[in-house]
Amino acid sequence: MRSEYCGVLNASFIDQEVTLCGWVDRRRDHGGVIFIDLRDRDGVVQVVFDPDAKENFALADKVRGEYVLQVTGKVRARAAAAVNPNMNTGEIEVYGTALTILNEAETIPFPLDSYANVGEDIRLKYRFLDLRRQDMQKALRFRSKVTSAIRNYLDTNGFLDIETPILTRATPEGARDYLVPSRTHDGKFFALPQSPQLFKQLLMVSGFDRYYQIAKCFRDEDLRADRQPEFTQIDIETSFMSQEQIMSITEGMIREVFKDLKGVEFGELPRMPFSEAITKYGSDKPDLRIPLQLVDIKDLVTEVDFKVFAGPANDPKSRVTALKVPGGNDKLTRKQIDEYTKFVGIYGAKGLAYIKVNDKSDLEEGLQSPIVKNLPLPVRAAILERVNAENGDLIFFGADRHKVVTEALGALRCKLGADLDLYTAEWAPLWVVDFPMFEEDDKGNWSALHHPFTAPSCSPEELSANPGAALSQAYDLVLNGTELGGGSVRIHTSSMQQTVFGLLGIEEDEQREKFGFLLDALKYGAPPHGGLAFGLDRLIMLMTGAASIRDVIAFPKTQSAACVMTDAPGIVDELQLRELHIRLRKKEQAAAAQAAE
């Protein structure tokens, strides 16, 4: 029905006849002539109907916003004064010689050219209109290009795209599963996969050597801004490759995608051990665009009378840390400091001590701070020296249990970076490596920092002897403070897997029942293998600079996990429930019946 997309037209088409299809972006009368901005996937072009062509003019006069048109006409240069340098097609216009109205349109519920005063609820209810906006069009088109580039990279590198099941058994990732009642197996349920983890490992046991899948994954968790009930993962697994090789081939993919689609050359990505990330940045996904660092001062304050510092300083499970903001004296008001005190409270910090360095040569009077009077002069001097303070700097302090200080000051560091726009680079990717195998909960139980299939860097004996000290062969790719992806070399022997299950408190019966097929698979000739998964939604969000993950997903759910457009989830017939061998609990039955009325 068309000869060209609207957005591609330019001066090279002048004097050609073209046929276009699209939507009326804008229509206006001007000096007795009708101007229509016609929009399609590729852009907008101006079409002119003048009264000389009576029939067309009459039709064009009926046209309203969002009508769907087919237009034939001749491309001509615009008058010099009418050239619009902000439009790709701004040098030309189409002189319309034929017009067909393919479909009419009622007035749409919100304007497409402005987000002002358009709530996200109405955007999501009329998602099919919201998706007409240029930035939604761009984001989804960009997403399609990224997946295509990723697939090409992986195809070229010998990876096979293999589909794994969506209806499967409860997975051990730890989040809540979405369940699907079985009709043919009374009282039993499928689970939707939180990731294809075990299936991809089994594919390695099968000898497929290199696997990938752009896979839908599901987690029934309460949603945060960057979470959705279903999300998409670039899922990768390989056999006979070392940690180094796996990192190298997947880093190659990310670098290629950024180079081809953003024109950004990352170069070789830096590596940082987990311990350094926690110590210097208070996070296992440090945002290296921000030049601030945490500096531990525990050893400097063990002897002071000030209990807020001395208590944690003498507790092996606690941490005392300084975070210097260069020039912070001028940049931060008292009010902001109060807000930051509240902010670190979210992470459990009981306060936010600080020192303003007015004159570092005068340790008595030159430091302005609610706490400095509690610190002897030599300690003041040592702290200033440790953080390399200059006049005008502001130093924040955290002193509490290790986890609290790390999380609070890590988050404060990022908040300062954003509030004061301290970013020194647009992109800061890195690998975080050398993760511990386990973390200990408050009750002294071990849990897996990654997942229980991650291989340790040591022997089973060393692992059993000192689980807390063991490092894993896991690695995370971090970009601008966001975890883009992570993975590990996997355990490939049944004995090591059982050792790890044992340390995690999973009894043999439970091992057999939940993971019998994995333990079997590891016994029948499992190759050394490992892999990784990237979050596609987050990758696209970062690459497009979208504010929300919902802006890079065609039909996202709301924060309460609903689709306001299709009105999902919905009410279901009693008959269907009966076939599935389930019934609603009483309260819900009543509520559903009411809603159905």
Next chain:
Amino acid sequence: MRSEYCGVLNASFIDQEVTLCGWVDRRRDHGGVIFIDLRDRDGVVQVVFDPDAKENFALADKVRGEYVLQVTGKVRARAAAAVNPNMNTGEIEVYGTALTILNEAETIPFPLDSYANVGEDIRLKYRFLDLRRQDMQKALRFRSKVTSAIRNYLDTNGFLDIETPILTRATPEGARDYLVPSRTHDGKFFALPQSPQLFKQLLMVSGFDRYYQIAKCFRDEDLRADRQPEFTQIDIETSFMSQEQIMSITEGMIREVFKDLKGVEFGELPRMPFSEAITKYGSDKPDLRIPLQLVDIKDLVTEVDFKVFAGPANDPKSRVTALKVPGGNDKLTRKQIDEYTKFVGIYGAKGLAYIKVNDKSDLEEGLQSPIVKNLPLPVRAAILERVNAENGDLIFFGADRHKVVTEALGALRCKLGADLDLYTAEWAPLWVVDFPMFEEDDKGNWSALHHPFTAPSCSPEELSANPGAALSQAYDLVLNGTELGGGSVRIHTSSMQQTVFGLLGIEEDEQREKFGFLLDALKYGAPPHGGLAFGLDRLIMLMTGAASIRDVIAFPKTQSAACVMTDAPGIVDELQLRELHIRLRKKEQAAAAQAAE
């Protein structure tokens, strides 16, 4: 860990040192030397360890089937007598100089080189081993190549890969939905999509112009040999294209895939109206590899005394048809004819009349048949002439309600084709077009032959006036008697959509409740659009010649919709059910409790 894949080695590698990783396919001692066939994704190569290299030899001696090895060695030519022309690597072998056992393997539960005596249940339970078989490796690798080729074709043609939700609202395709209870919305349920039909139409309303997705779809139906609870669809939708253009661009895709991956040139696909397919082949997916055709003889037998024929011949809803098997007299025994009589019974036929043409010049004695005595000589002559019978032919007859005759003789035609190996071609693709909009059920209600979003070839007025006569703009691509895919131009105006809903007996309230968002979308400037979906699993099954759809899916379900490997579906905690606001019905509760013990 490797320098080459095993299967790529050939004479060009002679004298090179290589490092290989893989599985022990076979190990044997021969004249004091150990031969190991090492297998990886690409194939098998023979590795030789001789006793001169003591340490390696001792290790190689410990090796058993399916052990995972890393081998370094030098490629050398085999002795002329030892060359194996059946192996890609048969001209060479690797003289092993270093050996590492990467993992041991217990004796696997069934041999990989033969399907004999290996039940599908055990194959599915140990799917990770079953997938090591060469034909499973080939099938999944081929599948990966096909999807890659399809994506490349669609990317090149400007289609955007856009993901649609898996957690959605009940879809109107008519099959049973899989349901997912919502935790955050008491008593409500998501449905897994039977297809992304409405979402892809909405994407057209949004202006994406060309969409595709290789999409997981779900139907909770009782399974046949070629059905799975979850299946994969190549889902396509376009705007501003005519039926002809949509068929042309998707036909191009199928032709390119067959050319590139099977070396088969289809040429332009033939078209056949639905009515012709039903009349001549008794099927809307005719297998054109089989040269047999149905020939209607209704007009010849209206006057005969033989009620079996005359009854249907005088009933407008019935059909009387002949199916000639050339040379069938010799090819088909009495016993086979009895079996075919049973076979057509499956489709409701009450018998299977036939005539053996021994001597067509002798209408009295030359025709051997249980029914011929009921037919006057001129009728006998007319039938023989109509079907163009020759001596030695066998003619089957069907006389019953239209549906029964069509289905029974259509199926018999295919069975004869297979039993007698009548195929005249390896591939017979075609388009079936000009489908009716509706079919009438026994109660006189209309239902949509495709789905209720399919556009008719006529105006709303003509449609309402005579729904039974209306044709749709639908099209199916059929290959070798299997429906590979189908689609249609969609309704793009709200008024036409409401007309069709009305004819289907969907009241306005229900239209609004179930399809309100679609009707809205059609009001706000929907472009003319249409598309199609191909079944990927079936396409791969046909292309690989696999016997079952399960042989082209990595982790399929059994016919009772279970995964015997992971033991899914499984039993679920009471706590989880409580969070989802559901409980098991009593009987199932008891059964589940018992199973949990």
